[in-house]
Amino acid sequence: MRALEKDPGRRYQSVADLAEDVRRHLALEPVTARRTGPVYRARKFVRRHRVGVATGAVVAVSLAAGLVGIVSGRIEAQRSAARAATEHALVVPLKAAQELKELQGDAESLWPVTPDLVAAYDTWLERAEALSASLEASAEDANVNEPGLRAQLLAIRERALPETPADSGIDPSHPEHDEWERSREEIELTQKWLEYVSAKAGDERDAKETEWAEQAEALLPELIARLDELEARVTRRVGYAFTREDDAVWHGILSGIVSDVEAFATNAGAMASLPQELGWGMARRREFAASIDVRTLTGSDARERWSDAVASIADRDKCPLYDELRLEPQLGLLPLGRDARSGLWEFWHVQSGSEPVPGPDGRLAIDDETGIVLVLIPGGTDVLGAQGEDPRQPNFDGEQAKSNEGPIHEVEVSPYFLGKYEVTQGQWLRFTGGNPSEGRPEREDPEGGPRSLAHPVENLRWETARDVMWQMGLSLPSEAQWEYGARAGTDTPWWTGVDKASMAGAANTRDEAYIRERKGSSWRAGDEGPSDGWAYSSPVGHYRANDFGLHDVIGNAYEWCLDVNDPMYYRRLNKQAEESGRPVLDPVTDAGLSIHVFRSGGFGLDPEDARSATRFEGGVGFRVIGLRAARAVQH
Known part of the structure; x- marks a missing residue:
């Protein structure tokens, strides 16, 4: 249409120019008679080189597909590696949590202490030792490929935001936490009792309620002061904030597990000692279970005591109140003798403390x-x-x-x-x-x-x-x-x-x-x-x-x-x-x-x-x- 332009300046300036555009059109090249954008030029190039462009397109698509596959594969591999790393990091803590739960359940069921539980106590102690060791396990330890629980927790806490006053709280793993809890409950019960009595009209209260309320009110300041002392000792940093959500989630899981395992390891260690210590941990149970049969039934002293007691109890003349009772030796007990006043036989429960002995007046x-x-x-x-x-x-x-x-x-x-x-x-x-x-x-x-x-x-x-x-x-x-x-x-x-x-x-x-x-x-x-x-x-x-x-x-x-x-x-x-x-x-x-x-x-x-x-x-x-x-x- 350039040859028909109204403006002479926009028409072809010579026949040669017109002929050149005709040649370009027939050759499927861009003509000078129209404005040539990239799309127009590309279309002409494709029409001019159909086979080459088609072949090139196939090659380009293949290359692009291959590149996408490579990139996608690498991304998926990275994701898989991240998942595997996370799952691997979870193995030790989650295994420790499960083992802790099972050990605690077994500890609650392995009572009363009898000789037939010795093997069960041995197995429990071996498992407890392995669990306690997981707190500090390192790559240098034999058969251990993961850092210990504490090391994993500290690594996460290094990424935490700075501590604020709101991060302080009660440490449930503190040795005095249970006493703090009892003290708090005692105050709550006392306050509820006072509220209950105060809500009653004067003529509805009996004398005992009034007296007990007065005693409770007088005792309350002492209880509160004691709670304040305990609370100061059991308070530590318990809150941690993170910029990354996965760090926060992982910290919550791991800190709970570490706290529970630490408390277990501390208690197991404190209560694993022999009878001079307080409490009956598994080591002490095991020691007692292995010895109680000899101490109270089969040892020479035990046999002699039981022989005398059994014979006396069955003798109507000596012990008429028992009506010839045929008593068998009782595991865990040792005869002390007949009470001179009551005529009844008395026995020492060996597990609960030392043997009572008569005083100067003959009484125990x-x-x-x-x-x-x-x-x-x-x-x-x-x-x-x-x-x-x-x-x-x-x-x-x-x-x-x-x-x-x-x-x-x-x-x-x-x-x-x-x-x-x-x-x-x-x-x-x-x-x-x-x-x-x-x-x-x-x-x-x-x-x-x-x-x-x-x-x-x-x-x-x-x-x-x-x-x-x-x-x-x-x-x-x-x-x-x-x-x-x-x-x-x-x-x-x-x-x-x-x-x-x-x-x-x-x-x-x-x-x-x-x-x-x-x-x-x-x-x-x-x-x-x-x-x-x-x-x-x-x-x-x-x-x-x-x-x-x-x-x-x-x-x-x-x-x-x-x-x-x-x-x-x-x-x-x-x-x-x-x-x-x-x-x-x-x-x-x-x-x-x-x-x-x-x-x-x-x-x-x-x-x-x-x-x-x-x-x-x-x-x-x-x-x-x-x-x-x-x-x-x-x-």
Whole structure:
């Protein structure tokens, strides 16, 4: 169209120019008559060189595809390598976490300590040693190709952002963390109790609630100060921030694993020592399991002791209460001899402490190191509970009898072992490594003087008391066993008699010493018992024993029983006895409830609340109670 342009200046300037454009067009080259862009020129080039361009295109596409394949392969290889590296880095920590979980589960199940568990203890110790070694493992160690857990964690923390005040927190792996937790819970429970009492109108509060609230309020500042001290010690840097999300995720996983393994390694090391140390770690269990058979059954001393005991117990003339009982030697126990007053045989629970020895007065001397003493209680039938209607019937407690103590019911009890004393703080401390008691030795009694580990352990949850007794090859007594032992054949409100004065020298209940220590507290005059000389708990065995040789079944520490609190329990026992024509044998109730029974009263309760039939109840988490050990006779 250039030849027809209106502007002469834009037309072909000569025939030669026109002829050149015609030639270009026929040759499929760009013509000068139009503006030539890259697309136009490329189109002409392709039309001019169809075969060459096609061949080149095939080659170019192949090269491009190959290049894409190479690049994609390299990217995928890099991703695979990264995944493999991550998976490889996870192997040691995740394996350690799984092994830790299994070791902890096995440790909880490898109880009670018996000779047949020696092989299991050996295997556990080998696995625990390998797990502890994984904390510091390095490439130089034999058969180890990964850095230790701590090294991996430190490498990640080097990439963390600078620490801020918000990064400080409670270290759950700190040795005092559990004590901090208990202290915090104690304050929460105290504050809840105060809120509960404060919410009641004045006429709705009974005297005991008011008094306990006053005591709790006075104690609260001391508890808070103690918590502050503990919190300062268990606080460290626990928060770490990262710019990369994968670092943050990996740090969270690894720090949790390292913390758990460190705590395990520390506890395993601390508790792996022999009997002079506290707590029963696996090494100590293994040592005891390997020796207990010889120490209590097959050794010459054990055989001689058991021979004398078995013969005496089976002799009706020597031990008429046992009714010719054929007792077999009991693993873990050693006979101590017959109590001169009760005539019943007593036994040393070897695992729980040193052997008790008689003092100058002939009574067993109980100190911080003494082990548990069990009395073999003869079997028989007895009427339990209390009633206030008919003085001609058994167990008449008059107006003191409460509705949850009836109806009275007859039961039959097989021979069993029951603690001569309440479990002491020393016995609990040696076995568990801790002492939860409020009345610890460092807290002096203002009336009775210095406290010791021979005082009863208390401040225990029911679940904890049950579990520790099981670990020791013992148990909590059933209600029937507890009351049968506490009564020792009597049917009066207290085994000492029908009035409070009879308890003098036999019980630690609320008395003038207790009242003086709580000046200004609410208290009904005339409710106190005979003076016992202690404002708080007294050492176990301090007062005289009942006819079975049991001490402190009136007051001192509350004592957990195995049973749940079932309001219809006693009625059902009577119905079962009526249907079968005989008393129920060894009754115990577990109706699926979470509220359990405790007995004995306590040093701060009136004597009427420490009768043989008195029953109390405590739910999950209720933790002001002690215990008395029991054990079934092994056949």
